Amino acid sequence: MLINILILLVKIILVPVGLLSGFAIMTWFERRLIATIQVRIGPNRCGPFGLFQPAADGLKLAMKEDLTPANADKAVFVIAPMISLIAALLAFAIIPFGPDIQAFGYTIPLHIGADVPIGFLFLLCVASLGIYGIVLAGWSSGSKYSMLGGIRSSAQMISYELSMGLALVSVLIYTGTLRPDEIVGFSGLWWKQFPAFVIFLICMVAETNRAPFDLVEAEQELVAGFHTEYSSFKFALFYMGEYVNMITFSALAVTVFLGGWHGPLVDKIPIIGLVWFLLKTAVFMFVYVWIRASWPRLRYDRLMKLGWKVLLPTALCWVAMTAVWVVFRG
Amino acid sequence: MAKVVGGTKLPLRKTWNTVFSFTVGLLTTFKHIFRPNVTISYPEEKWVPYPRFRGLHQLRRYADGLEMCIGCSLCEAACPSDCIYVEPAENTDEDRRSPGERYAKVYDINMLRCIFCGYCVEACPTTAIVMTGNYELADYDRKDFIYHKDRLLVDKPEDNAPLSPLEAV
Numbered sequence: 001m002l003i004n005i006l007i008l009l010v011k012i013i014l015v016p017v018g019l020l021s022g023f024a025i026m027t028w029f030e031r032r033l034i035a036t037i038q039v040r041i042g043p044n045r046c047g048p049f050g051l052f053q054p055a056a057d058g059l060k061l062a063m064k065e066d067l068t069p070a071n072a073d074k075a076v077f078v079i080a081p082m083i084s085l086i087a088a089l090l091a092f093a094i095i096p097f098g099p100d101i102q103a104f105g106y107t108i109p110l111h112i113g114a115d116v117p118i119g120f121l122f123l124l125c126v127a128s129l130g131i132y133g134i135v136l137a138g139w140s141s142g143s144k145y146s147m148l149g150g151i152r153s154s155a156q157m158i159s160y161e162l163s164m165g166l167a168l169v170s171v172l173i174y175t176g177t178l179r180p181d182e183i184v185g186f187s188g189l190w191w192k193q194f195p196a197f198v199i200f201l202i203c204m205v206a207e208t209n210r211a212p213f214d215l216v217e218a219e220q221e222l223v224a225g226f227h228t229e230y231s232s233f234k235f236a237l238f239y240m241g242e243y244v245n246m247i248t249f250s251a252l253a254v255t256v257f258l259g260g261w262h263g264p265l266v267d268k269i270p271i272i273g274l275v276w277f278l279l280k281t282a283v284f285m286f287v288y289v290w291i292r293a294s295w296p297r298l299r300y301d302r303l304m305k306l307g308w309k310v311l312l313p314t315a316l317c318w319v320a321m322t323a324v325w326v327v328f329r330g
Numbered sequence: 331m332a333k334v335v336g337g338t339k340l341p342l343r344k345t346w347n348t349v350f351s352f353t354v355g356l357l358t359t360f361k362h363i364f365r366p367n368v369t370i371s372y373p374e375e376k377w378v379p380y381p382r383f384r385g386l387h388q389l390r391r392y393a394d395g396l397e398m399c400i401g402c403s404l405c406e407a408a409c410p411s412d413c414i415y416v417e418p419a420e421n422t423d424e425d426r427r428s429p430g431e432r433y434a435k436v437y438d439i440n441m442l443r444c445i446f447c448g449y450c451v452e453a454c455p456t457t458a459i460v461m462t463g464n465y466e467l468a469d470y471d472r473k474d475f476i477y478h479k480d481r482l483l484v485d486k487p488e489d490n491a492p493l494s495p496l497e498a499v
Contacts, residue, residue, distance in 0.1 A: 037359045041369040294359040295352060 003106060011112055016089050023243040024054035030289045037293040058236065066232040071142025080140060081227075081234045084133030084241035091126045091248045094119040096181045098261045098274040110261070110274060114181040120172060123180075123252065124165055127207065130245065131157045134209075134226045137238070141229035149225025152215050152300065157207060159307035164203035166315035167196040170322040171256055184260035195318045197257050199311055204249045206307070208242060211292040215300050250284030251277070379463035382494050384446045386464040387439055389479065390457070391487040392429065398458030399437065400430030408453035413443035430456075437479040441467055451494070462491040 028043070028051060035042025043050035068077060098110030109115070116122060131154050138150015171193050172178060175186050183189075190197045206213040215225075227238045254260055258280050261273035298306065370377050379385060390398050401418030417436035427433035450459050459482075469475055484490055 033363075036367075037362050039362055039365050039368050041367050041371070044371075290356065290359065294355045 007106065007108055008112070015092060015112060019089060019092060019244050019247060020240065022247050023240050024058075026243050026247065026285060027054045027057065027239075029285070030292075033286070033289045034293045037290070061232055061236040064232040064235075066234065067229070069142050069229045072229065073140040073142070076136050076140035077229075078234070080133050080137035081230065081237035081241065082133075083136065084130060085237050085244065087126055087130035087133060088241045088244035088248055090129070091123055091245075092251065093126075094123050094180050095248070095251045095255055096184050096260055097251070097277045099266060099270045101270045111181060114184075115179060118178050119180040120168060120178050124161075124168070127164075128161060130241070131161075133238075133241065137230070138226035141226070143229050145224075146226050146228045149228065153209060153226055156209070156213065156215060156303060156307070159304060160203040160206035160213075160311070163199055163307060163311040163315045164207060166312070166319050167200040167203065168256065170196045170315070170319045173319065173322050173326055176326070180255055184255055184262060187259045187262065189259070190257040193257070193318075193322070195314060196322075199315050199318070200253060200257070202306075202311060204253060205288065205291065206303075208245045208249055208288075210242075210246065210288055212295040212297050213303060214297060215303055246285065246288055247281065250281045250288070253284055254280040377465075379465065381492075383463050383465070384448045384451075384461040384494075386441075386462050386467060387444075387450070387477070387482055388460055388462050388491045389434075389437060389483040390460060390490045391484055393487050395487060396426070397428045397433055397483065398456045399434045399454075400428050400456055400458070401432040401434040402430075402455060404453040404455060405450035405459055408449040410447060410449060411443045411445050413440040414438070414450060415440075434479065437482060439477045439482065441475040441477055442472065448494075457493060460491050460493055 031053070032042040032050065043053040046052040046056045068074060093112045094114050094116060096109075096111035096114035101108045101110060113119065113122075134153045134157070135150045138146045138148075138153065141147070171183070171189060174193055175183050175189070177183060205211075209215075227235055230238060254277065260280075261277040263272070263276035266273045266276065392398060401416060403416040403418065406414045406416050415436065415438040416434050418432040419435035421427055421431060421433055446461070448461055451457075451461055467475075
């Protein structure tokens with residue numbers, strides 16, 4: 001019993017560490033990949049292939065002066081970035097990133113809480129919490145640009161969260177379980193639930209405020225949106241939050257639609273499951289950056305239109321069709 | 331008559347067009363991943379200028395060591411940004427600098443004002459001033475951008491920069 005708690009604690013420490021190192025690698029990866037796509041080189045001065053660039057960036061941000069605007073609501077201003085990051089990290093708790101591993105005579109399940117019967121409900125709740133960070137940041141900064149960015153962001157996230165939730169719901173109806181570790185077992189969900197998969201992908205990008213849905217950070221109009229007034233480490237927290245969110249949602253998409261850690265050789269060597277999981281997640285991260293390098297930003301009204309008039313009806317129809325299918329299948 | 335949006339009347343067609351063009355965009359960027367980079371890693375690799383590139387000026391000498399510049403100030407007159415200052419002085423038999431009557435005692439170019447148009451080169455009757463391929467003109471002090479004659483004039487005639495293909499007709 002005690003050993004189980006210990007194992008859990010170690011995982012609870014290791015997973016955020018893994019996520020944050022993933023964030024560091026991701027910042028480097030994104031800059032390099034976008035540069036490659038734009039026929040440039042990208043950061044390559046700092047360490048081999050510029051791999052120490054994230055560390056340099058972090059150091060630079062840590063050295064910066066930590067400004068708080070005079071009009072800011074101090075307490076909220078400080079708490080907002082923390083909410084942003086914590087929500088992003090929390091969501092990962094229900095993601096199974098590998099099979100059970102036998103080590104030192106103990107069984108170590110490679111997940112933190114994926115066996116919770118209401119896993120996906122928890123996920124949706126936590127994903128919604130992330131909005132608080134952004135709204136509060138925008139509101140507490142006491143600047144109109146932050147305010148506008150925060151309002152936009154909240155509107156965007158709320159509208160896309162609906163469709164995302166519905167896309168997930170259709171999968172949940174189809175599989176008949178709310179437990180992430182069970183859904184991982186279903187293979188080929190991405191083509192069996194193809195519309196849900198596409199909707200989920202679109203909403204995933206919108207949820208994490210990435211291009212082409214990065215209205216929140218529309219530099220041309222809003223300076224930097226909700227984190228205009230943030231500097232130094234608080235800014236870094238938002239940055240982390242965004243990237244960790246990307247990783248979490250990618251991992252979620254992998255878990256729900258691509259069979260998570262399942263893959264060849266996993267039955268023989270369980271730890272390979274973790275490798276598969278990371279590889280599949282990396283593919284999604286690649287797609288994120290690829291899309292960012294390819295597509296222009298949506299205009300705000302069109303973004304809302306897409307969310308409410310296209311994705312939501314489609315998702316609803318698909319939920320209904322899935323439900324009918326499940327009922328008649330018996 | 332339906333309202334034409336995006337060049338088509340059918341919503342399905344419009345959707346298809348959108349999806350198609352977005353996919354084409356993705357494929358285009360994917361193709362670019364495999365292109366060779368155009369970036370030059372500057373301090374290590376240097377861009378090699380073209381023969382007609384207009385960089386830093388140079389005042390040339392004849393093979394016998396005399397300066398080509400005869401202090402006529404035509405370059406100064408031709409300069410659109412007024413960044414050349416020439417102060418001519420008489421040549422004497424004891425102190426002969428150039429083959430003509432006069433030579434440039436002072437020849438200054440303000441590189442902060444210069445727009446590298448090459449009009450001075452065109453105006454020069456003796457092809458004394460040419461533009462080299464040197465584009466590394468960064469400096470630490472504003473006053474260092476005023477190039478005096480000592481920095482413009484070539485030391486030995488064999489170091490003369492070649493005339494641009496336009497001049498060497």
